[in-house]
Amino acid sequence: MTARLIDGKASAARLRARVAAAAGRLAAEHGRAPALAVVLVGDDPASQVYVAGKVKATREAGMISHEHRLPAHTPEAEVVALVARLNADPAVDGILVQLPLPSHIEADRVIAALSPAKDVDGLTTENQGRLAGGRPGLRPCTPAGCVVLARETLGRLQGLRVAVLGRSLLVGRPAALLFLAEDCTVTLAHSRSRDLPALCREADILVAAVGRPGLVRGDWIKPGACVLDVGINRVPAPERGEGKTRLVGDVAFEEAEAVAGAITPVPGGVGPMTIAALLRNTVLAACAREGWAPPADLETEPAA
Numbered sequence: 018m019t020a021r022l023i024d025g026k027a028s029a030a031r032l033r034a035r036v037a038a039a040a041g042r043l044a045a046e047h048g049r050a051p052a053l054a055v056v057l058v059g060d061d062p063a064s065q066v067y068v069a070g071k072v073k074a075t076r077e078a079g080m081i082s083h084e085h086r087l088p089a090h091t092p093e094a095e096v097v098a099l100v101a102r103l104n105a106d107p108a109v110d111g112i113l114v115q116l117p118l119p120s121h122i123e124a125d126r127v128i129a130a131l132s133p134a135k136d137v138d139g140l141t142t143e144n145q146g147r148l149a150g151g152r153p154g155l156r157p158c159t160p161a162g163c164v165v166l167a168r169e170t171l172g173r174l175q176g177l178r179v180a181v182l183g184r185s186l187l188v189g190r191p192a193a194l195l196f197l198a199e200d201c202t203v204t205l206a207h208s209r210s211r212d213l214p215a216l217c218r219e220a221d222i223l224v225a226a227v228g229r230p231g232l233v234r235g236d237w238i239k240p241g242a243c244v245l246d247v248g249i250n251r252v253p254a255p256e257r258g259e260g261k262t263r264l265v266g267d268v269a270f271e272e273a274e275a276v277a278g279a280i281t282p283v284p285g286g287v288g289p290m291t292i293a294a295l296l297r298n299t300v301l302a303a304c305a306r307e308g309w310a311p312p313a314d315l316e317t318e319p320a321a
């Protein structure tokens with residue numbers, strides 16, 4: 018058996034089209050399109066690529082993009098002051114501070130400065146608490162994208178067993194809570210968990226988000242399971258020439274493909290969903306702040 022490939026690019030394109038339609042309707046009804054401010058501090062190459070992608074996708078969806086690029090040595094207080102200005106700016110609906118920040122800046126302090134109403138990454142304590150409590154709020158983008166892919170692949174998720182590997186603030190923890198909100202039975206596993214392979218083999222949906230290339234082997238996977246690989250790891254690829262690299266996920270793809278029912282490739286699986294979910298959050302943030310009716314086809318999980 019060979020697993021079905023989950024086409025994240027196609028799913029993301031569909032979600033982006035719905036977001037663009039919603040943004041167009043809002044602009045026609047209310048005289049302005051939703052606006053996203055992106056803050057990038059320093060010149061981390063991967064972050065440059067991600068931010069360029071976010072800016073381009075925002076514009077392509079008919080929304081307004083404000084870009085703030087600050088030099089790597091910018092003091093923390095200046096980043097916090099910029100966030101405070103963006104919080105107060107009525108023309109800005111969403112604020113994204115690209116992570117990681119340079120090491121002299123405490124990410125927690127910058128995140129704490131974000132207005133929860135504009136926190137389109139869902140990283141503030143307020144939005145984390147809302148998610149944990151099953152109340153409405155802005156949800157982290159990558160795990161929200163995972164839920165969309167799982168729903169499109171499997172339909173109703175109620176009662177399914179989910180194993181999430183990795184307990185990061187950006188992906189693992191919120192993924193566990195988002196699948197719980199779908200009435201799944203969730204195991205949140207991490208580097209100290211005992212017998213990871215056995216935990217994974219129980220799962221109808223396996224979400225790998227640890228940042229370790231090829232950690233999840235074929236025999237960790239329940240036959241027929243849906244595998245969502247969030248890992249984006251750059252590894253040497255001497256077969257492509259000296260000094261060349263390639264991107265791989267946290268799942269040993271060829272092994273997993275032979276066992277799983279469906280699997281996301283890396284790249285082209287979960288990755289594209291992150292930006293689509295970010296655009297969706299920007300529209301939802303604009304609606305919540307302005308008191309506009311949120312487009313029904315952009316709603317996320319049902320309220321608990």
Ligand code: GUN
Nearest residue numbers: 113114115116117138158
């Ligand atoms: N760095 C890698 N992924 C993300 C993300 O989803 N949001 C932010 N702010 N930074 C990131």
